[in-house]
Amino acid sequence: MKYFLRKLGLLAFTLFVSVSLNFFLPRMMPGDPARALLDKMENLQPEQLDTIRAAFGLDTDDPLIVQYGRYLRNTLRGDLGTSFSRFPTPVSEVMRVALPWSIGLMGICTVISFSVGTIVGIGAAWRRETKLASITVGFFSFVRSFPYFWLGLVFIYFFAFKARIFPIGSAYDVEAARGSASWWLSVLRHGALPAMTIVVSSLGAWILTMRNNMINVLAEDYITVAMAKGLPLQRIKSMYAAKNAILPSVTGFAMSLGFVIGGGLVTEMVFAYPGIGYMLYQAVNAKDYPLMQAIFLFIAVAVLIANFAADIAVMILDPRVRDGAK
Amino acid sequence: MGDTMLEIRNLSAGYATAKGFVRAVDDVSFSLGRGEFLGVAGESGCGKSTLAYAIMRLLRDNARIESGSALFKGRDLAAMTAAEVNAHRWTDMAMVFQSAMNALNPVLSVGEQLTDAVHAHRSVSRAEAEALAAEMLALVDIHADRLKSYPHQLSGGMRQRVMIAMALILKPELLIMDEPTTALDVVVQRSIIEKIEELRRRLGFSVIFITHDLSLLVEISDSLGIMYAGRMVEYGPAAELFNDPRHPYTEGLMNSFPSLTGPLRRMDGIEGRTPDLLSPPPGCRFAPRCRYARPTCSAGDPPRLEPLGGGRLSACPYPRRGEAYGCAPAAPAAPEGGSL
Numbered sequence: 001m002k003y004f005l006r007k008l009g010l011l012a013f014t015l016f017v018s019v020s021l022n023f024f025l026p027r028m029m030p031g032d033p034a035r036a037l038l039d040k041m042e043n044l045q046p047e048q049l050d051t052i053r054a055a056f057g058l059d060t061d062d063p064l065i066v067q068y069g070r071y072l073r074n075t076l077r078g079d080l081g082t083s084f085s086r087f088p089t090p091v092s093e094v095m096r097v098a099l100p101w102s103i104g105l106m107g108i109c110t111v112i113s114f115s116v117g118t119i120v121g122i123g124a125a126w127r128r129e130t131k132l133a134s135i136t137v138g139f140f141s142f143v144r145s146f147p148y149f150w151l152g153l154v155f156i157y158f159f160a161f162k163a164r165i166f167p168i169g170s171a172y173d174v175e176a177a178r179g180s181a182s183w184w185l186s187v188l189r190h191g192a193l194p195a196m197t198i199v200v201s202s203l204g205a206w207i208l209t210m211r212n213n214m215i216n217v218l219a220e221d222y223i224t225v226a227m228a229k230g231l232p233l234q235r236i237k238s239m240y241a242a243k244n245a246i247l248p249s250v251t252g253f254a255m256s257l258g259f260v261i262g263g264g265l266v267t268e269m270v271f272a273y274p275g276i277g278y279m280l281y282q283a284v285n286a287k288d289y290p291l292m293q294a295i296f297l298f299i300a301v302a303v304l305i306a307n308f309a310a311d312i313a314v315m316i317l318d319p320r321v322r323d324g325a326k
Numbered sequence: 327m328g329d330t331m332l333e334i335r336n337l338s339a340g341y342a343t344a345k346g347f348v349r350a351v352d353d354v355s356f357s358l359g360r361g362e363f364l365g366v367a368g369e370s371g372c373g374k375s376t377l378a379y380a381i382m383r384l385l386r387d388n389a390r391i392e393s394g395s396a397l398f399k400g401r402d403l404a405a406m407t408a409a410e411v412n413a414h415r416w417t418d419m420a421m422v423f424q425s426a427m428n429a430l431n432p433v434l435s436v437g438e439q440l441t442d443a444v445h446a447h448r449s450v451s452r453a454e455a456e457a458l459a460a461e462m463l464a465l466v467d468i469h470a471d472r473l474k475s476y477p478h479q480l481s482g483g484m485r486q487r488v489m490i491a492m493a494l495i496l497k498p499e500l501l502i503m504d505e506p507t508t509a510l511d512v513v514v515q516r517s518i519i520e521k522i523e524e525l526r527r528r529l530g531f532s533v534i535f536i537t538h539d540l541s542l543l544v545e546i547s548d549s550l551g552i553m554y555a556g557r558m559v560e561y562g563p564a565a566e567l568f569n570d571p572r573h574p575y576t577e578g579l580m581n582s583f584p585s586l587t588g589p590l591r592r593m594d595g596i597e598g599r600t601p602d603l604l605s606p607p608p609g610c611r612f613a614p615r616c617r618y619a620r621p622t623c624s625a626g627d628p629p630r631l632e633p634l635g636g637g638r639l640s641a642c643p644y645p646r647r648g649e650a651y652g653c654a655p656a657a658p659a660a661p662e663g664g665s666l
Contacts, residue, residue, distance in 0.1 A: 221428035228384055228421055229443040230412045243433050318433055319476040
């Protein structure tokens with residue numbers, strides 16, 4: 001419990017720090033985002049400039065500390081400002097539309113990849129003398145070395161461009177009624193290729209990590225003791241070997257869940273998938289500072305929360321961590 | 327000592343390595359009576375642990391029993407199928423490992439690790455298994471509250487006592503202990519050994535106690551076996567063997583440890599290193615380090631254990647003390663005023 005409270009306190013503190021950094025960092029950068037935006041709109045009268053500044057909330061004559069207070073209040077209320085490139089849509093609305101796609105695609109793929117990879121890794125270590133185990137491990141070590149955007153392009157070429165089994169880009173069929181059965185089906189069809197890319201390219205890492213952990217654990221004395229005690233093999237495999245071997249993987253899993261929000265950048269670009277990654281790409285191109293800032297904030301918060309979740313998961317699985325012994 | 331419980335006959339076991347087969351246990355024979363306490367001593371790498379693992383049929387991966395037999399109440403352990411081994415192990419004989427920290431699963435509670443052994447061999451209810459676990463803990467002076475504890479919450483000595491409780495939970499007739507006190511400090515060592523002795527008297531199991539520390543064994547062992555480079559070089563009743571060693575290696579081993587009660591002596595140790603078991607020297611394997619060695623010692627097959635009478639056996643062809651080994655100590659090896 002002490003451990004939990006300590007981690008909770010740490011989470012609150014780091015959240016505060018990252019929210020603050022998100023405010024101060026852009027303001028410490030040289031140049032004025034407002035100026036940069038306004039320079040693009042040539043031949044504006046000073047009055048027009050002022051109107052636009054006011055509309056975007058760029059009338060920054062207040063002292064920094066006042067701005068900071070306002071920023072904190074707005075952020076807590078969920079008001080992240082107005083998007084430059086999608087004016088007058090509020091940033092929070094842009095995020096609300098993009099988030100489900102990222103979480104749906106990346107989140108589900110990360111969970112699938114971790115679960116399948118871990119189970120395969122356990123099996124590959126448990127039966128490591130078998131041919132199947134060495135072939136699996138060899139194959140995924142090979143696939144793992146492909147850059148995933150390249151894998152995505154290969155999949156698009158073969159499955160979308162040549163074979164035309166799956167659509168080339170986007171996340172759903174615009175002609176289907178949103179929420180209808182055919183729309184959901186189109187979501188699945190559009191998601192299939194990016195999902196395959198993510199799962200195939202990340203599976204190898206989980207398999208290898210789990211397999212290596214597992215092989216190390218299998219050499220431990222307590223495995224020999226469990227064998228000597230005549231325990232059922234299933235119990236040795238799960239409660240003695242896998243439960244110890246999975247601890248490092250759990251941390252890695254939670255970390256990668258944290259990167260779900262921003263980590264799909266390249267995949268989403270390759271597949272023109274309207275998630276947060278794709279949104280960030282567009283925001284950078286359009287110099288849409290409020291949107292960028294909001295995305296960075298979301299990524300930071302997601303990573304922090306995932307870290308916290310990892311700590312809690314390890315706490316539940318490992319009694320040593322619970323006692324703060326390790 | 328009554329009837330024979332375990333009889334090891336010409337047992338050889340070892341490890342297949344890239345460079346060849348390492349015979350870590352070479353043609354070892356001995357027998358153990360019901361309730362008997364046998365101490366096995368030798369330097370690191372002499373094969374004593376391999377012997378224990380071979381008897382437990384716990385050799386893993388590249389290790390195997392090469393030849394010979396190990397008869398437990400007439401049944402050959404070396405010839406058992408895996409299923410037979412599984413049924414026999416822990417019910418008939420159990421093992422305590424060197425480091426209890428590594429031998430206990432860090433993520434399972436003490437109670438779970440004690441009861442799962444019971445459930446694996448007996449159809450009992452959860453409550454019955456837990457009651458048995460609590461009873462075993464009480465036997466090693468640990469309160470039943472500790473069933474809920476995890477290994478890291480216990481001291482080193484407690485962990486080893488949990489390991490002993492775990493080994494005894496199915497009332498085995500033979501307990502093999504592989505350096506059970508090596509990782510503990512002397513005071514805890516003493517308490518563990520007294521505990522084992524008390525439990526043996528109460529429960530009547532036999533013990534094979536493996537250690538590199540001969541001085542630990544003298545007081546509690548009925549018999550002692552001394553191993554060197556995979557071979558048993560001397561065997562006999564503990565007190566006699568200790569007071570009157572009949573193999574130069576035993577003598578050297580005893581000189582490597584200070585006696586707690588006896589007069590202070592120079593610690594001599596043994597010059598040289600243990601031989602490479604991939605290509606052991608011809609003849610007696612101890613000959614290259616033996617200060618009494620004669621030319622004939624380094625030729626032919628390794629000498630076998632020969633009875634000397636009184637239940638004593640030695641693999642030295644010249645099993646007498648001092649000069650009586652057949653020759654005077656070789657001049658260069660003799661230290662000034664050597665006590666050997």
